[in-house]
Amino acid sequence: MISEKMKPFMANNSAIRAMFEEGKRMAAVYGRENVYDFSLGNPNVPVPQVTEAILDVVKNEDFMTLHGYMSNAGYEDVRQTIAESLNKRFGTNFSFKNLIMTVGAASGLNIILKSILNPGDEVIVFAPYFVEYNAYVRNYDGNVVVISPDTETFMPxxxxxxxxxxxxxxAVIINNPNNPTGVVYDEATIKAMAAILEKKEKEFGTSIVLISDEPYRELAYGGVEVPFVTKYYHNAVVGYSYSKSLSVPGERIGYVVIPDEVDDSAALIGAATIANRVIGCVNAPSLVQKVIKYCIEHEVTVDLETYEKNRNLIYGALTEYGFTCAKPDGAFYLFVKSPVENEKEFCEVAKKHHVLVVPGSSFACPGYVRLAYCVSYEQIERSLPAFKKIAEEYGLCK
Amino acid sequence: MISEKMKPFMANNSAIRAMFEEGKRMAAVYGRENVYDFSLGNPNVPVPQVTEAILDVVKNEDFMTLHGYMSNAGYEDVRQTIAESLNKRFGTNFSFKNLIMTVGAASGLNIILKSILNPGDEVIVFAPYFVEYNAYVRNYDGNVVVISPDTETFMPxxxxxxxxxxxxxxAVIINNPNNPTGVVYDEATIKAMAAILEKKEKEFGTSIVLISDEPYRELAYGGVEVPFVTKYYHNAVVGYSYSKSLSVPGERIGYVVIPDEVDDSAALIGAATIANRVIGCVNAPSLVQKVIKYCIEHEVTVDLETYEKNRNLIYGALTEYGFTCAKPDGAFYLFVKSPVENEKEFCEVAKKHHVLVVPGSSFACPGYVRLAYCVSYEQIERSLPAFKKIAEEYGLCK
Structure with missing residues (x-):
C-alpha cells in the first residue's frame, strides 16, 4: 500500500517517535516535574499581544474578507506591511510583489524547491542541519550534498x-541562526559564501539559489547581528516563519522573499505562487495573516530576555560542569559534545538521570547532542543537579 | 531557473489568471454592480458562530496549547470530536486514530497520494473534474486516467x-457533490463502483484506493443524501474541508479519514501523518482546529437556504431562457451546455454582456461552462436580463 518514497521516512520516524513516547512514559512513572525534557523546539513563552491581534481582526475585518480566498500569494496589504518592515530594518527595497505568504517556513522551502529543482539537481547543506531538509529536497528528486561540520566553531x-x-x-540551504547549534553566521561568512557562489555561477554558467531559512532571525542575543542575505548575493531568497518570534508554531504562518535581483525573478515569483497551490496549501491561513499585519504595526515580538536568561543559566552551568559546547548566539538550542564517541549511548545515560536530549546523528553530526532550552527557567534549575551527576559519571568535573 | 515540472502549470495558470484580470478590469470600467462574475467558488455567506467560536477558544484555551505544536495529525480532542460526529451521522465506527487534520482538502488529497503513489501509477478521475487533481497526481509522478463524461446525467x-x-x-478520485456539475452520486452508483473495484482488486491482486473528495458534502438540497463511501467499499478514504460548510476557505482546514478496514490501515495512517510533515504543512493550523471542535459541539453550519434559493433562481431562469443544464442537487455550481461547440467563444459572448463564467475545458469537458452561484441573490437578479439577451442572441428562447 505504501509508496517506496515514503518507506524510509516511516523507518526514521519510528526512532524519533520512540523517544517522545519514552518521555511520556517517564513522566507518567516519575511525575512530569521530575523528567527534564529538552528534546522539543516548541516555544514556551506566550505573546499576549497575539491574542489582542486576533480579537482586533475578528472585530474589525469583514467575515468573508478575513476567512475567504485571496491570491495564492496572500493578502496584498499583509505582504506590503512585511515588505516595508523589512525595508526599514535591513535597507532593502521590497514591495508586496516580492513576498509570498506560506504555511510556515517548511512550506516556504518546499515551494522554492518545487519551483527550481529538476531530478538529480544538487542542494548543498551544512552539517549539523535540520534533517527535514533531506525530505524537502527528495520531494522533488533532488540530491542533498552535505558539507562536513567544523566542530570547533560550527561555522560553514x-x-x-x-x-x-x-x-x-x-541551491544551497543555510539556517541562520542555526538549529541545532545556535551559531549565527556573521557578515564576513555570508560575504565569503556569496563570493564563492558568484565565482561558481560564472564558472559553470548556472544560477545557484542561496536559500536562507530564518525562523530564528529575531532570536539573537547580546546585540549579535544576523545578516540579511539578499544584500550580499543576487540569487538569495529568504524563508521566514513566525513560529518562534510570536510563539505560534501551530498556526503555520511564514513567508518567502524573492528579490527582483534574482535571475528570472518574475518567473520564480510566479512559479512559487503557483507551487503554493499545487502542493496543496493553496494559501497561508487567512486570519493569522491579518494577525501578522497587526503584530508588525504594533511592533510585537516574543520577550527575548526569557530565552537569553535560559541560555545563560544552562550554558553557564553545563560548561562549569565540564561539558563542551559552542556558545549559542541565537535560536534556543545548545549543541553539546558527547563525553563518549557514540552520543546515543550518552543519551541513554542522560535518560537514566531523567534528562531527554536529541542525538546529533539526527542532525547529520554524531558525537553531539541537542538541548532545546525553550523550557521554563524552573525546569532548567531543577535539571542542573542531574546534569552535574552525569558530568561526574563521565569524570568531566574540574 | 524554473523546473521542468512547473513550466506547464505556469502556462495554464496564465490563461485563468487572464480571466480574473479581465473581471477586475471590467469592474473598474463598468462598475462592480454591472459586472456579473460567476467565475469563482468563493463562498459568500458568513457564519457568525465561527466568530463566536474564535472568541471562545481564545478566551478558554491556554496560549501555548492553542498556538503550539501538536501531533502532526492534529489535536486528539478535535479528531475525536469529528470521529464521534461522523459515527453519529453515518453509523461508522471511527476514533481519533482514523482522522488526520489537514491544511484543507487539497493537502488531504496530497498526503494520501504521496503515501501511496509510485511513479507511473494510475489515478482514475471522471470528467468533468476539478483540474487541480492533475497537479496533485503529477506531484508524485502518477498518471491521470480520465473517464469521459456522460453529458446526459453527469453520473460516472x-x-x-x-x-x-x-x-x-x-487510486480513483471522486468528488461528491461534484464540482463543476453540482451532481450527487447516489447510493446505487457508489455500490456499483465498489463492486467493480472489488472485482478488479481480485483480478489484479492489487489495492485500489477510492478517494472521495467531499468539500461540498453539507451542500446538498431538497433532502438529497450524499452516501458515505467508507460504508460501501473497504479501501475508501475521505478528504474533507470546512471551506464551504463554514465559509472559511482561506483558513485551510480539513481532514482525512482512513478507516481500519483499509488494507495496511495502520501503515497508511502513519504514512499520511508523516506526509503531512514531509510536504511542509507539518500540521493543520492550530487555532482553527479548536474552532472546528466548537462548531461541531454547537452544530454550526452555513445557512443552506441561501444557496438553495440562489440555485432555484438561476437554474429556473436559465432553463426558462432555453439553456440546457443538469439540475444540481449539491455544491454551488451550474454546468451549462454552451449553445455553440466551442464554449470559449460562448464565454467571450457572455463577457460582452458582462457575465463571467469558466469554460468547461478547464474541467476536461469542453462544450460546457461553469457558473458559481455562491454570489449574492441580488447579483443573480441583476444578471438575469443579460442571460436573457445572450439566450436571444443564440436564438434559444422558446
Missing part, C-alpha cells in the same frame, strides 16, 4: 563548500 | 470505468 567549512559545488548545484 | 460512466482499470490503477 568554506573550502569544502567551494570544492563540492558542481554544474548540478541548484 | 461505469462501463468505461471498469474497462480502464488496470494493474497499475492505484
Amino acid at each position: 567549512k568554506l573550502d569544502e563548500f567551494e570544492a563540492k559545488i558542481t554544474a548540478k548545484t541548484k | 460512466k461505469l462501463d468505461e470505468f471498469e474497462a480502464k482499470i488496470t494493474a497499475k490503477t492505484k
Whole structure:
C-alpha cells in the first residue's frame, strides 16, 4: 500500500517517535516535574499581544474578507506591511510583489524547491542541519550534498563548500541562526559564501539559489547581528516563519522573499505562487495573516530576555560542569559534545538521570547532542543537579 | 531557473489568471454592480458562530496549547470530536486514530497520494473534474486516467470505468457533490463502483484506493443524501474541508479519514501523518482546529437556504431562457451546455454582456461552462436580463 518514497521516512520516524513516547512514559512513572525534557523546539513563552491581534481582526475585518480566498500569494496589504518592515530594518527595497505568504517556513522551502529543482539537481547543506531538509529536497528528486561540520566553531567549512559545488548545484540551504547549534553566521561568512557562489555561477554558467531559512532571525542575543542575505548575493531568497518570534508554531504562518535581483525573478515569483497551490496549501491561513499585519504595526515580538536568561543559566552551568559546547548566539538550542564517541549511548545515560536530549546523528553530526532550552527557567534549575551527576559519571568535573 | 515540472502549470495558470484580470478590469470600467462574475467558488455567506467560536477558544484555551505544536495529525480532542460526529451521522465506527487534520482538502488529497503513489501509477478521475487533481497526481509522478463524461446525467460512466482499470490503477478520485456539475452520486452508483473495484482488486491482486473528495458534502438540497463511501467499499478514504460548510476557505482546514478496514490501515495512517510533515504543512493550523471542535459541539453550519434559493433562481431562469443544464442537487455550481461547440467563444459572448463564467475545458469537458452561484441573490437578479439577451442572441428562447 505504501509508496517506496515514503518507506524510509516511516523507518526514521519510528526512532524519533520512540523517544517522545519514552518521555511520556517517564513522566507518567516519575511525575512530569521530575523528567527534564529538552528534546522539543516548541516555544514556551506566550505573546499576549497575539491574542489582542486576533480579537482586533475578528472585530474589525469583514467575515468573508478575513476567512475567504485571496491570491495564492496572500493578502496584498499583509505582504506590503512585511515588505516595508523589512525595508526599514535591513535597507532593502521590497514591495508586496516580492513576498509570498506560506504555511510556515517548511512550506516556504518546499515551494522554492518545487519551483527550481529538476531530478538529480544538487542542494548543498551544512552539517549539523535540520534533517527535514533531506525530505524537502527528495520531494522533488533532488540530491542533498552535505558539507562536513567544523566542530570547533560550527561555522560553514568554506573550502569544502567551494570544492563540492558542481554544474548540478541548484541551491544551497543555510539556517541562520542555526538549529541545532545556535551559531549565527556573521557578515564576513555570508560575504565569503556569496563570493564563492558568484565565482561558481560564472564558472559553470548556472544560477545557484542561496536559500536562507530564518525562523530564528529575531532570536539573537547580546546585540549579535544576523545578516540579511539578499544584500550580499543576487540569487538569495529568504524563508521566514513566525513560529518562534510570536510563539505560534501551530498556526503555520511564514513567508518567502524573492528579490527582483534574482535571475528570472518574475518567473520564480510566479512559479512559487503557483507551487503554493499545487502542493496543496493553496494559501497561508487567512486570519493569522491579518494577525501578522497587526503584530508588525504594533511592533510585537516574543520577550527575548526569557530565552537569553535560559541560555545563560544552562550554558553557564553545563560548561562549569565540564561539558563542551559552542556558545549559542541565537535560536534556543545548545549543541553539546558527547563525553563518549557514540552520543546515543550518552543519551541513554542522560535518560537514566531523567534528562531527554536529541542525538546529533539526527542532525547529520554524531558525537553531539541537542538541548532545546525553550523550557521554563524552573525546569532548567531543577535539571542542573542531574546534569552535574552525569558530568561526574563521565569524570568531566574540574 | 524554473523546473521542468512547473513550466506547464505556469502556462495554464496564465490563461485563468487572464480571466480574473479581465473581471477586475471590467469592474473598474463598468462598475462592480454591472459586472456579473460567476467565475469563482468563493463562498459568500458568513457564519457568525465561527466568530463566536474564535472568541471562545481564545478566551478558554491556554496560549501555548492553542498556538503550539501538536501531533502532526492534529489535536486528539478535535479528531475525536469529528470521529464521534461522523459515527453519529453515518453509523461508522471511527476514533481519533482514523482522522488526520489537514491544511484543507487539497493537502488531504496530497498526503494520501504521496503515501501511496509510485511513479507511473494510475489515478482514475471522471470528467468533468476539478483540474487541480492533475497537479496533485503529477506531484508524485502518477498518471491521470480520465473517464469521459456522460453529458446526459453527469453520473460516472461505469462501463468505461471498469474497462480502464488496470494493474497499475492505484487510486480513483471522486468528488461528491461534484464540482463543476453540482451532481450527487447516489447510493446505487457508489455500490456499483465498489463492486467493480472489488472485482478488479481480485483480478489484479492489487489495492485500489477510492478517494472521495467531499468539500461540498453539507451542500446538498431538497433532502438529497450524499452516501458515505467508507460504508460501501473497504479501501475508501475521505478528504474533507470546512471551506464551504463554514465559509472559511482561506483558513485551510480539513481532514482525512482512513478507516481500519483499509488494507495496511495502520501503515497508511502513519504514512499520511508523516506526509503531512514531509510536504511542509507539518500540521493543520492550530487555532482553527479548536474552532472546528466548537462548531461541531454547537452544530454550526452555513445557512443552506441561501444557496438553495440562489440555485432555484438561476437554474429556473436559465432553463426558462432555453439553456440546457443538469439540475444540481449539491455544491454551488451550474454546468451549462454552451449553445455553440466551442464554449470559449460562448464565454467571450457572455463577457460582452458582462457575465463571467469558466469554460468547461478547464474541467476536461469542453462544450460546457461553469457558473458559481455562491454570489449574492441580488447579483443573480441583476444578471438575469443579460442571460436573457445572450439566450436571444443564440436564438434559444422558446
